[in-house]
Amino acid sequence: MxxxxxxxxxxxxxxxxxxxxxxxxxxxxxxxxxxxxxxxxxxxxxxxxxxxxxxxxxxxxxxxxxxxxxxxxxxxxxxxxxxxxxxxxxxxxxxxxxxxxxxxxxxxxxxxxxxxxxxxxxxxxxxxxxxxxxxxxxxxxxxxxxxxxxxxxxxxxxxxxRADYEQFLFKAVPQLDLDHMKLVIDCANGAASVIAPELFLQLAGSVKLTHVHPDGRNINAGCGALHPEVVAKETKDAGADMGITFDGDADRALFADANGNVVNGDAVLLLAARDLKAREILKDDMVVATTMSNMGLEAALRRSEIKMLRAPVGDKYVLEMMQANDASLGGEQSGHVLFPHLATTGDGLLTALVVLDIVQRAGKPLHELLADLKTFPQVIVNVRVKEKRPLDQIETVAARIREAEEALEGNGRVVIRYSGTEPLARVMIEAESEAEMRRHADAIAQAIQEAIGA
Structure with missing residues (x-):
């Protein structure tokens, strides 16, 4: 093991x-x-x-x-x-x-x-x-x-x-003209702090940089992609066109529209998939997402005649499924987005440039391009655990999961998994009814807590 x-x-x-x-x-x-x-x-x-x-x-x-x-x-x-x-x-x-x-x-x-x-x-x-x-x-x-x-x-x-990598970013999305745009960029006091200022100050007409003063201990602290509501508020307060926020190592990005709404990786996948299809470079009209991606994304892609495959959570597993199916786009709700024609791994800075390019060419604000994305209510409850036993072998947990699946069949989803990077069990429920969603999530989380909670 x-x-x-x-x-x-x-x-x-x-x-x-x-x-x-x-x-x-x-x-x-x-x-x-x-x-x-x-x-x-x-x-x-x-x-x-x-x-x-x-x-x-x-x-x-x-x-x-x-x-x-x-x-x-x-x-x-x-x-x-x-x-x-x-x-x-x-x-x-x-x-x-x-x-x-x-x-x-x-x-x-x-x-x-x-x-x-x-x-x-x-x-x-x-x-x-x-x-x-x-x-x-x-x-x-x-x-x-x-x-x-x-x-x-x-x-x-x-x-x-570092200079060579910055030149790659400039060349990856050529002819990007952002002189008319006002942006808010949250660097999470992480690795993006050394690159994003040089990159976006050369590209955009107006840039407000936040959380760009790392001190060794403030990385991800109340900022960055872990707290996208922060950049969303900053974007609305500043009257900016868009907000962009990265995680500590900048392999993913989340966004905010001008109205202060958080735009997650599911929305970016929809935006990019439609753009690639319109340009006839979306192979087999296919996108690879994960088990955590919202049912609303699947529905919106279907309306655009784009099929969605689901991989296990983790960008390496998304990539494996993409390679197995020769897909040209994949990603996670958390903001890892993979553009294999541009890079071998998820890249938050590159994703930001791609999104800005799509918005620029469309001539419409981000919220208009995503207006038809209706997401199901979704809740994720994290339970800290002392061990990662197979959940189907814990009868009290398995019983609560069965109850939720039977109640939500056809009108929601139940995804329970262990984090691959932290001692956490993640309970994700989607449902049309928020009350029912929270009831099932709390019941499963409580069963996990009682059985193996730290």
Whole structure:
């Protein structure tokens, strides 16, 4: 059973297992050894978000990679999709991002991309994981001592790497003219803080930048894609045309229209799907969403004669289904949107440019383009758990789920899953009746809490 890698790499409290110094060092060794059969001298690109733990984790990881025979270059603070792009275009054997995405500042994580710019397959992650545990079991850290982060040099950053990624963004959506637009940009005090100002100040007529002063501990704190209502209020108060908000590592984006309404990933999928179809580049008139996407999106796509497939939650699983079906668009309600003709992974900054381009070419405000998207009432209840037992094996939980499914058949949905990055069970209910929706969600959440709640 997988012990380290979740749906988006390794994630934990920085300094605690599995993000303690000896495990991070073992990750470096294992990754270098995994790459060696194809790359005798592996080259690794490192990047990080703005958490205060990022620099020491990078130093320890680099030391493990070096002992494993790899060379390391650092792009410093940069977005996750930038590392995917640069690893691919600059010929690196792999790219590694030190980030915990939307998690609070005290967490951190390690995400790995192959030299092709894609996240590693599960089988490769498991092979790396097996060696990590072997290293921890056989290496005498008690005698030699775990690597001391304070004794390791901080990595030097190559600023040209970030500049190359910024040029890619400018070229990805050419002829974008936003002189007439007023934007509010919330950078979540995260990785977007170092790129979004340079990007949007050159493109838009008027830009209000918020949460662009990271201090190592304020990433995602009451801002960013975790709190899209913040940018929505700012957008309405400022009389802006649109608001854009990113998560900590900027691999996803959410939006706000001029009326102060939050525009999530489902709405972006609808907007992009219709645009791609109108330009006859939406393959097989197909979109890949997830089990969490609202029934309203499916209905709106159907009206446009576009079919929707549902993948498990996690952008890597969306991508797998896209590749299996040769789809040209996919994404998640949370704001991860995949445009395979432009990039190998979800990219919040790129998504923002694509949405702005669609709005510009349509000559209509965002709320008008999405006026017919009627979403079913939806609630998500998160329950912190002490273990992740199969829910169908917990009779009290299974009974509550069956009751909800029978009551909502044909008029709603029940999706219960564990988070791949946090110790949470997520209870999602959609229904035409908000009262019925909340009643079932609370009943299932309570059953989970009583059985395995932390």
């Amino acid at each position: 997988r012990k380290l890698f979740g749906t988006d790499g390794i994630r934990a409290v920085a300094g605690e297992a599995p993000l303690d110094a000896k495990t991070i060092y073992a990750v470096g060794l294992a990754l270098a050894h995994q790459l060696k059969p194809k790359h005798p001298r592996p080259s690794i690109l490192l990047g990080m978000d703005t958490r205060e733990s990022g620099a020491w984790i990078a130093s320890v990881l680099a030391a493990g990679l070096a002992e494993g025979g790899a060379t390391v270059k650092s792009a410093g603070v940069i977005t996750t999709p930038a590392i995917a792009y640069l690893a691919r275009t600059h010929g690196f054997s792999a790219g590694v991002v030190i980030s915990a995405s939307h998690n609070p500042w005290h967490d951190n994580g390690i995400k790995i991309f192959g030299g092709d710019g894609y996240k590693l397959p599960d089988a490769t992650e498991l092979a790396i994981e097996d060696e990590i545990f072997r290293q921890l079991e056989t290496r005498d850290f008690e005698t030699t001592g775990a690597p001391d982060p304070s004794a390791l040099p901080e990595l030097e950053t190559d600023p040209k790497l």
